[in-house]
Amino acid sequence: MPARLDGTEPVIAHGSVYLRAAERDDIPxxxxxxxxxxxxxxxxxxxxxxxxxxxxxxxGMVASQGKTAYLFTAxxxxxxxxxxxxxxxxxxxVNGSAGLGIxxxxxxxxxxxxxxxxxxxxxGFGFASLRxxxxxxxxxxxxxxxxRVYERVGFRHEGVLRHAIFREGRFxxxxxxxxxxxxxxxxxxxxxxxxxDAG
Numbered sequence: 540m541p542a543r544l545d546g547t548e549p550v551i552a553h554g555s556v557y558l559r560a561a562e563r564d565d566i567p568x569x570x571x572x573x574x575x576x577x578x579x580x581x582x583x584x585x586x587x588x589x590x591x592x593x594x595x596x597x598x599g600m601v602a603s604q605g606k607t608a609y610l611f612t613a614x615x616x617x618x619x620x621x622x623x624x625x626x627x628x629x630x631x632x633v634n635g636s637a638g639l640g641i642x643x644x645x646x647x648x649x650x651x652x653x654x655x656x657x658x659x660x661x662x663g664f665g666f667a668s669l670r671x672x673x674x675x676x677x678x679x680x681x682x683x684x685x686x687r688v689y690e691r692v693g694f695r696h697e698g699v700l701r702h703a704i705f706r707e708g709r710f711x712x713x714x715x716x717x718x719x720x721x722x723x724x725x726x727x728x729x730x731x732x733x734x735x736d737a738g
Contacts, residue, residue, distance in 0.1 A: 542616075551661070552616065555652065556616065558664075575646075610625075623642050624642050635671045637675075640676070654688050655692060662723060671720065673719050674717065678713070696715075697715045699713070
């Protein structure tokens with residue numbers, strides 16, 4: 540397990556990132572991220588966000604953490620800098636299902652593999668620690684880059700919700716994708732078999 544700057548080992552980590560609980564001090568950073576159209580256009584946000592609005596959301600998130608959702612702030616191992624959020628919602632531990640959401644706040648942090656590492660860390664947590672069977676997500680049709688990242692991690696296309704959202708003056712399709720526990724385990728075994736140390 541990789542270590543943080545202070546030498547401690549994070550509970551949830553993969554590659555370049557580790558996941559920690561969101562803190563109240565993060566709220567101004569979250570609001571700045573959400574109020575940047577380059578970030579919010581691919582999320583479910585329709586209007587600018589304020590700090591009081593985010594504080595209300597934060598209180599609800601703390602109350603639901605570990606019950607109906609898990610939300611984490613993703614930080615870089617190299618310098619502990621927060622770069623985004625990732626989480627599970629609509630957590631159904633009876634049927635082993637959860638939705639997944641992810642956001643990288645700064646455009647400069649995108650395209651560097653951090654999103655893949657965030658997904659790897661969270662999906663691994665969902666399957667290994669929560670014993671989930673299925674993790675699903677939705678991606679807008681005008682965000683093909685995100686869809687490629689999800690496919691790289693192992694998510695498969697399940698269907699299309701036609702004209703399900705209205706954004707930027709037009710209706711757009713929403714693609715539902717999911718990964719099953721067995722698919723994740725098979726993928727992990729295949730990666731181990733391909734590693735130089737295998738055999």
